[in-house]
Amino acid sequence: MNKEYIIRNLKAILGRAYPRVIAANREYSWIIADIILPLLSVIAYGTLYKFLGASKDFLGFAVLGGAMSAFWLNVLWDMASQLYWEKMSGNLQLYILSPISLVSILLGMSIGGMLATSLRAAATLIVGTFIFKLDFSLINITQLLLVFFLTLAALYGLGMMLASLYLIWGREAWHLSEFFQEPVYLVSGMYFPVKFLGKVGFFSSLIPLTVGLDGLRQLLFKEGATFGFLSVNIEILILIILTVIYALLAIYYLKKMEYLARKEGKLTIRWE
Amino acid sequence: MDDSISIKTENLGRIYKKEGGVLEALKNININVNRGEIFGLLGPNGAGKTTLIKILTTLLLPSSGKAYVLGYDVETETLKIREKINMVSGGEWAGYGILTVRENLWMFSQFYGIPTKKAKREIDKYLEIFGLEEDANTKISKLSTGMRQKMNIIRGILSNPEVLFLDEPTLGLDVQIARTVRSFIKVWMKEKEGRTILLTTHYLNEADELCNRIAIIDNGEIHALDTPQGLKKILKNKIMYSVELERESYLNLKELPYTTKFTVNPLKDGKIEVKFQIQDENKIVDIFNYLKNNGFNLVSFRKREPTLEDVFIEIVGKEFKEDE
Numbered sequence: 001m002n003k004e005y006i007i008r009n010l011k012a013i014l015g016r017a018y019p020r021v022i023a024a025n026r027e028y029s030w031i032i033a034d035i036i037l038p039l040l041s042v043i044a045y046g047t048l049y050k051f052l053g054a055s056k057d058f059l060g061f062a063v064l065g066g067a068m069s070a071f072w073l074n075v076l077w078d079m080a081s082q083l084y085w086e087k088m089s090g091n092l093q094l095y096i097l098s099p100i101s102l103v104s105i106l107l108g109m110s111i112g113g114m115l116a117t118s119l120r121a122a123a124t125l126i127v128g129t130f131i132f133k134l135d136f137s138l139i140n141i142t143q144l145l146l147v148f149f150l151t152l153a154a155l156y157g158l159g160m161m162l163a164s165l166y167l168i169w170g171r172e173a174w175h176l177s178e179f180f181q182e183p184v185y186l187v188s189g190m191y192f193p194v195k196f197l198g199k200v201g202f203f204s205s206l207i208p209l210t211v212g213l214d215g216l217r218q219l220l221f222k223e224g225a226t227f228g229f230l231s232v233n234i235e236i237l238i239l240i241i242l243t244v245i246y247a248l249l250a251i252y253y254l255k256k257m258e259y260l261a262r263k264e265g266k267l268t269i270r271w272e
Numbered sequence: 273m274d275d276s277i278s279i280k281t282e283n284l285g286r287i288y289k290k291e292g293g294v295l296e297a298l299k300n301i302n303i304n305v306n307r308g309e310i311f312g313l314l315g316p317n318g319a320g321k322t323t324l325i326k327i328l329t330t331l332l333l334p335s336s337g338k339a340y341v342l343g344y345d346v347e348t349e350t351l352k353i354r355e356k357i358n359m360v361s362g363g364e365w366a367g368y369g370i371l372t373v374r375e376n377l378w379m380f381s382q383f384y385g386i387p388t389k390k391a392k393r394e395i396d397k398y399l400e401i402f403g404l405e406e407d408a409n410t411k412i413s414k415l416s417t418g419m420r421q422k423m424n425i426i427r428g429i430l431s432n433p434e435v436l437f438l439d440e441p442t443l444g445l446d447v448q449i450a451r452t453v454r455s456f457i458k459v460w461m462k463e464k465e466g467r468t469i470l471l472t473t474h475y476l477n478e479a480d481e482l483c484n485r486i487a488i489i490d491n492g493e494i495h496a497l498d499t500p501q502g503l504k505k506i507l508k509n510k511i512m513y514s515v516e517l518e519r520e521s522y523l524n525l526k527e528l529p530y531t532t533k534f535t536v537n538p539l540k541d542g543k544i545e546v547k548f549q550i551q552d553e554n555k556i557v558d559i560f561n562y563l564k565n566n567g568f569n570l571v572s573f574r575k576r577e578p579t580l581e582d583v584f585i586e587i588v589g590k591e592f593k594e595d596e
């Protein structure tokens with residue numbers, strides 16, 4: 001791997017990230033779907049928590065969950081299905097034809113998606129903080145940043161893996177996304193501490209959002225630790241392991257996808 | 273491998289699996305394309321043109337035989353090949369609708385590692401050549417087919433490829449734009465020595481106008497390979513006629529005695545044009561009599577020069593049907 005090849009791939013990552021970021025700035029329809037809808041769920045949970053007399057931090061848990069759910073939706077809908085759309089538009093064959101690794105294309109998509117989604121997540125967080133007058137207490141900034149970025153890394157690693165898998169499996173994989181969306185909200189404790197789910201929490205830790213969210217709550221709210229699922233350091237370890245596993249699987253399936261495309265001649269045909 | 277050869281195939285074959293068996297899309301293809309050449313693949317729908325291009329552009333693996341581009345094996349040395357080639361297909365819808373023409377071209381240029389400054393300069397240069405400078409900031413979802421295809425061609429040449437693959441580059445374009453594209457292709461070839469184009473087309477005139485050499489391909493096999501002039505020489509001793517006839521609309525001309533390679537094309541006003549070859553000049557009077565007796569009135573007739581279309585009919589044994 002020479003220097004020229006590496007630079008070319010870095011440029012490719014930026015190139016492919018660009019349309020994602022641009023799309024976030026040029027089209028405003030997302031504001032409704034991506035800020036208002038999570039906020040509605042947050043308000044529903046908030047009302048419930050007030051009614052139950054739960055502490056204010058629970059509102060914070062819900063707002064944080066609402067904000068982070070934007071990343072989950074981005075991964076589930078925009079990342080996982082993206083290669084399929086790229087195939088339909090004919091972009092995929094131009095990507096395979098280019099002297100770069102397909103991993104760079106997916107990395108570009110991820111980084112662009114993360115940036116665009118961060119905007120939405122931040123908006124949800126800010127609006128939620130105002131509405132519910134949340135109190136944050138920063139426990140440990142290093143751990144906080146580590147948990148946040150590892151969560152995104154693992155989450156988008158999962159997205160990259162799903163992208164190739166969806167392409168190999170074809171259209172049926174769509175139903176998988178639909179099937180997963182709501183239950184994942186539940187099992188990953190999007191709006192309440194995952195600790196309440198008991199042993200299910202271990203199973204749902206395969207979804208990086210679960211441990212990530214739990215860690216963030218512990219690091220941002222006074223009562224977070226009380227309701228924490230595992231210790232933050234263990235959660236960081238889990239996130240590192242998940243990131244590595246998903247990244248390796250993503251690379252493996254991308255290679256496999258390209259091989260299948262070239263062998264069977266199926267994956268680069270638009271009208272299929 | 274000889275440095276003057278840019279594409280070489282050796283007994284190249286490709287099969288596709290299909291229900292109840294396999295389809296042989298390419299059979300024993302042997303071609304050598306020289307550097308500096310525009311090489312045409314001419315053939316009807318399903319002939320195997322796109323399959324061959326996909327193999328040469330590393331998008332598809334051969335089922336048998338070998339293929340080399342610039343001396344590199346298409347199976348194993350994909351990166352080396354991908355660095356030096358590009359491809360544009362007719363009717364391509366690549367890119368992102370939300371981006372402008374200039375942004376899209378920039379994005380694709382990044383996959384070839386072109387420095388942004390240089391890329392922008394080249395993009396503006398080519399936009400101007402194609403008369404697209406006004407649309408540089410138009411979102412590509414708003415482009416017409418013609419504008420879109422011009423943009424696609426610019427995408428293909430931005431990486432300054434040594435070998436450019438054009439899969440029916442003028443498909444579906446109106447006459448004016450198709451002409452612009454063809455003349456640009458010629459200019460681009462002259463701009464720098466050693467460039468190669470492999471082009472597929474349905475359009476016989478296009479192949480005739482652009483290509484140094486043409487391979488006629490049908491059913492996955494190459495039936496002839498020569499210069500356009502060389503191909504037409506195949507018909508040197510044939511006497512060809514083109515006849516215009518008037519007829520009642522219900523009349524169909526199904527056969528014509530004494531002729532071979534007989535084809536009928538409908539014209540305006542219910543007239544028809546009939547083309548055929550004869551071995552014996554003296555029979556032309558008998559043919560005219562036959563037509564008259566069957567209700568066809570002669571409007572005009574001429575002896576004509578062979579076209580690639582005649583060559584195609586001669587070689588493949590059937591009429592060339594364009595995809596419409």
Ligand SMILES: Nc1ncnc2c1ncn2[C@@H]1O[C@H](COP(=O)(O)OP(=O)(O)OP(=O)(O)O)[C@@H](O)[C@H]1O
Pocket residue numbers: 264265266269288289290295297315316317318319320321322323324595
């Ligand atoms: N992925 C595929 N799977 C199965 N059969 C295929 C596949 N791609 C092409 N074929 C078949 O292989 C044959 C050659 O197709 P190909 O696309 O190479 O022809 P072509 O000369 O490019 O035709 P056209 O002029 O329509 O573009 C056709 O019969 C086609 O149906």
Ligand SMILES: [Mg+2]
Pocket residue numbers: 321322323439
């Ligand atoms: Mg084709």
